[in-house]
Structure formats: structure tokens, C-alpha cells
Amino acid sequence: MLHQFLMTHREQIIALTRTKIAARVAPRAAQEELENGIPLLVDQLIQALQAEAPHSAAIQQEMEQSAALHGQDMLRKGYTVAQLVHDYGAVCQAITLVAADQGTAISAEDYRFLNGFLDDAIAEAVTGYGSQRERVLSQQETGRLGFFAHELRNLISAASLTYQVLRSGRVGITGNTGDALGRSLKALRDLVDRSLAEVRLEAGVGKRERVRVAELIEDVEVTATIDAEERGLQLLVHPSEYGLEVVVDRQLIEAAMANLLQNAFKYSRAGGHVLLRAYTSEGRVLIEVEDECGGLPPGKAEELFRPFEQRSSDRSGLGLGLAISLQSVEANGGELSVHDLPGKGCVFTISLPLAPPSPSVN
Incomplete structure (x- = not known):
């Protein structure tokens, strides 16, 4: 059984995978990737192979969810999609080389499952990676809009208050209150100018x-x-x-x-x-x-x-x-x-x- 082979030779497979990834020119390997990422990938595969019915819908869904979560975790740690794909490929190569070195034949069924698992894992992890990135970008955009709205509200409130005081006639436009209104209006102008520049940059309009x-x-x-x-x-x-x-x-x-x-x-x-x-x-x-x-x-x-x-x-x-x-x-x-x-x-x-x-x- 393939999962027994992986459990027996787990450390050897992990070591060979690390050697392959550390030697690649691009994308360059990260220390976190070598220390924790590779063992996680191998253990994922062992767990999937240990299942009594590895092709059942429940196991398949669990594998996909695990791979998607792994992709999201990779993003949070600063990995790239290229690193992710290369890591899965390196694990597959290491398994094949260790099996050949030990004289262990991998059955056609196990080999199909191995490739199928890696294909599904890559697809789902990349999807999870992309979804996580979209959420991060959305959160950044929401935060930026929140800051913008907060400053806009403050400036409008300040301008409105000073206008009400000036309208009452209690003070003149040439005094401190008039200066405060001018500063608020100038800050509003700067805020709008800055936002227009952002829009032009993001839209590529120039x-x-x-x-x-x-x-x-x-x-x-x-x-x-x-x-x-x-x-x-x-x-x-x-x-x-x-x-x-x-x-x-x-x-x-x-x-x-x-x-x-x-x-x-x-x-x-x-x-x-x-x-x-x-x-x-x-x-x-x-x-x-x-x-x-x-x-x-x-x-x-x-x-x-x-x-x-x-x-x-x-x-x-x-x-x-x-x-x-x-x-x-x-x-x-x-x-x-x-x-x-x-x-x-x-x-x-x-x-x-x-x-x-x-x-x-x-």
C-alpha cells in the first residue's frame, strides 16, 4: 500500500523534497516553506491515502478543503502561487525517486491516485490562495474607504459648524472662525485632489x-x-x-x-x-x-x-x-x-x- 510506504519513508521523502526545493533558482525557497510547508504536504497525502475509500465524495471534499486552507495559509505567510505548485511537484518527484531507490513498485492505481490527489490539491490550493488574496484586497479597499469617509465627515462637520457661527453674525469672516472655515475647505480640496489622482492611477487613465x-x-x-x-x-x-x-x-x-x-x-x-x-x-x-x-x-x-x-x-x-x-x-x-x-x-x-x-x- 502506498500510504504504508510513505509512512515508512516519510523522513527520507521530506529530506529529498527539501533538497530539490532548496536547489531551485526560481521561485526561491523560503525557510518556513522548507521547515513546515513540506512536512504538511506529505502528511496531507498520507492522510488521504489512509482513508478506506479514498475516492469517496466525503474524503474528496475533505482533501479539497484541506488544500484550499493550505493555499490560504501560504498566502498569509508570504508564499507565491509558483512556490505552491513547485512544492507539490517536488513531493511527487521525491516519492517516485525514493520508491525507485528502495525497489518498491508503485501500482498503476496508486500512481493514478497520487497524481489525481496532487492535481486536485494544486487546483484547490491555488483557488484558496486566490480567494484569500481577494479578501485581503477587499479588506484593504474597505479600510481605505473607511478612512476616507471618516476624514470627509470630519472636514464637512468642521466646515458646517464654522459656517453656522459665521451665519449667526456673532463673528466676522476675517477672524479666526473664518480662517477655520478656510482650512476646512482647503483640506476638502486636498482630499478630493488626492482621490482623483488615485482614481486615475487605478484606472490607468492618463x-x-x-x-x-x-x-x-x-x-x-x-x-x-x-x-x-x-x-x-x-x-x-x-x-x-x-x-x-x-x-x-x-x-x-x-x-x-x-x-x-x-x-x-x-x-x-x-x-x-x-x-x-x-x-x-x-x-x-x-x-x-x-x-x-x-x-x-x-x-x-x-x-x-x-x-x-x-x-x-x-x-x-x-x-x-x-x-x-x-x-x-x-x-x-x-x-x-x-x-x-x-x-x-x-x-x-x-x-x-x-x-x-x-x-x-x-
């Missing part, structure tokens, strides 16, 4: 055009200057080199620049400066935003572009601005990086390919 870098800077400068003044900061804009052009989706790049500036204003010290400049280097246009946040803690730079990550104890906003900026820049063939200035601040750099010279007009 229109690249030849744009002067000076125009990009001018478009974001007016609003950014007002935002900086409201926070007690000064925005310093360095004139860009004449004639610099890039071929980009204008809305996405301007949204990325606006997010970087908002980020700089949020974390710079009161009374400080934020610099916006653009120049060329080695065939690329570099657009930089330098703030005075005081510098980053060790290891923090790598985390800044993750969704829902924020730079300090100030938890206002969703922590999505830098993540969206990164996606917007990369969607235009560019790169976004950050350079820490210890004790002073940070420099965020958008790097875009410099557009070739325009054809001369006769």
Missing part, C-alpha cells in the same frame, strides 16, 4: 503631454504659497533653468508635487522655510522639495512611501499622500526618493526623463 517644468511649478506655487503662509512658513521657489520640458501626465505630476509640498508644510517647524526647485542632471529633470522637519529617525526613510505611514505624532490625514506621489511619479516613468538632512530636514526628489529638444519650426 494623457501624457509635453510640459514646461516652469509651468508645473507655477501651477502649484500659488496655492502652495497661501498654504505656507497660513502655517507660518515661507515657500521659497528657485527659478528653473529655461526651456526644461518633460513628457508627463500633467495632473498626476502636479498632484505629486502638491502632496510633497503639503507634507513639507505639515512637518516643518513654525517660522521655517520650504524650498521648491528644479534643475537638470545627466539627462533628467530633478524637482526637489526641501523642508525643515528636523530630520528623520534611523530607518524611517524606507517606510515613508508606504500607505498609511506618517512621519510623526501628528496623525492628521490618511498617510496616503507620499504613497500616491510615488505611484504618480512612477506611472510617468520617473522616480521619487528622499534624502535625510540630519538635524535639519528632508529633501524629496522627483526625477523625470528630460524631454528631447522640440523639432525646430520652419
Whole structure:
């Protein structure tokens, strides 16, 4: 009986399977996969073969459920579908090689069952893997929508309250209450702009055009200057080199620049400066935003572009601005990086390919 052979030579089969998986070039083996994943697969097969009626509907359903759960567990541990398929194949090869080495003949019926089990296990595990991934993505989307709705509600509530106070006539529009209304409306605008950028990125809707870098800077400068003044900061804009052009989706790049500036204003010290400049280097246009946040803690730079990550104890906003900026820049063939200035601040750099010279007009 095949299940008796597997039980007798379990350790040898597991060891050979591990050797095969560890030696493969791609997908590369994970330690968890070698230590725990392989024994689980072999034990699954032994349990299926031990059943008195291995082809019964009840046993078949149990096998499929077990394989599906295994696929979901693989996803949670960071495995890929390719690893999953290769693991099952390696187990089958190891069984065949050990049987040949021991001079044990596998009957045609057992061999058909072995292949059938592995085929079903792969199919069901991959299905379970896919279902689990869909649930994870759905949960992430639900969480993002929940955060969005929460912030939207807060901003609308703040704007409504300040409007009611202003409408009563007890205070003037030029006072603190009017300023509070302005901040709420500006935050609503930023929230909508950020959401529109997300929609364009996810839908793949974009229109690249030849744009002067000076125009990009001018478009974001007016609003950014007002935002900086409201926070007690000064925005310093360095004139860009004449004639610099890039071929980009204008809305996405301007949204990325606006997010970087908002980020700089949020974390710079009161009374400080934020610099916006653009120049060329080695065939690329570099657009930089330098703030005075005081510098980053060790290891923090790598985390800044993750969704829902924020730079300090100030938890206002969703922590999505830098993540969206990164996606917007990369969607235009560019790169976004950050350079820490210890004790002073940070420099965020958008790097875009410099557009070739325009054809001369006769």
C-alpha cells in the first residue's frame, strides 16, 4: 500500500523534497516553506491515502478543503502561487525517486491516485490562495474607504459648524472662525485632489503631454504659497533653468508635487522655510522639495512611501499622500526618493526623463 510506504519513508521523502526545493533558482525557497510547508504536504497525502475509500465524495471534499486552507495559509505567510505548485511537484518527484531507490513498485492505481490527489490539491490550493488574496484586497479597499469617509465627515462637520457661527453674525469672516472655515475647505480640496489622482492611477487613465517644468511649478506655487503662509512658513521657489520640458501626465505630476509640498508644510517647524526647485542632471529633470522637519529617525526613510505611514505624532490625514506621489511619479516613468538632512530636514526628489529638444519650426 502506498500510504504504508510513505509512512515508512516519510523522513527520507521530506529530506529529498527539501533538497530539490532548496536547489531551485526560481521561485526561491523560503525557510518556513522548507521547515513546515513540506512536512504538511506529505502528511496531507498520507492522510488521504489512509482513508478506506479514498475516492469517496466525503474524503474528496475533505482533501479539497484541506488544500484550499493550505493555499490560504501560504498566502498569509508570504508564499507565491509558483512556490505552491513547485512544492507539490517536488513531493511527487521525491516519492517516485525514493520508491525507485528502495525497489518498491508503485501500482498503476496508486500512481493514478497520487497524481489525481496532487492535481486536485494544486487546483484547490491555488483557488484558496486566490480567494484569500481577494479578501485581503477587499479588506484593504474597505479600510481605505473607511478612512476616507471618516476624514470627509470630519472636514464637512468642521466646515458646517464654522459656517453656522459665521451665519449667526456673532463673528466676522476675517477672524479666526473664518480662517477655520478656510482650512476646512482647503483640506476638502486636498482630499478630493488626492482621490482623483488615485482614481486615475487605478484606472490607468492618463494623457501624457509635453510640459514646461516652469509651468508645473507655477501651477502649484500659488496655492502652495497661501498654504505656507497660513502655517507660518515661507515657500521659497528657485527659478528653473529655461526651456526644461518633460513628457508627463500633467495632473498626476502636479498632484505629486502638491502632496510633497503639503507634507513639507505639515512637518516643518513654525517660522521655517520650504524650498521648491528644479534643475537638470545627466539627462533628467530633478524637482526637489526641501523642508525643515528636523530630520528623520534611523530607518524611517524606507517606510515613508508606504500607505498609511506618517512621519510623526501628528496623525492628521490618511498617510496616503507620499504613497500616491510615488505611484504618480512612477506611472510617468520617473522616480521619487528622499534624502535625510540630519538635524535639519528632508529633501524629496522627483526625477523625470528630460524631454528631447522640440523639432525646430520652419
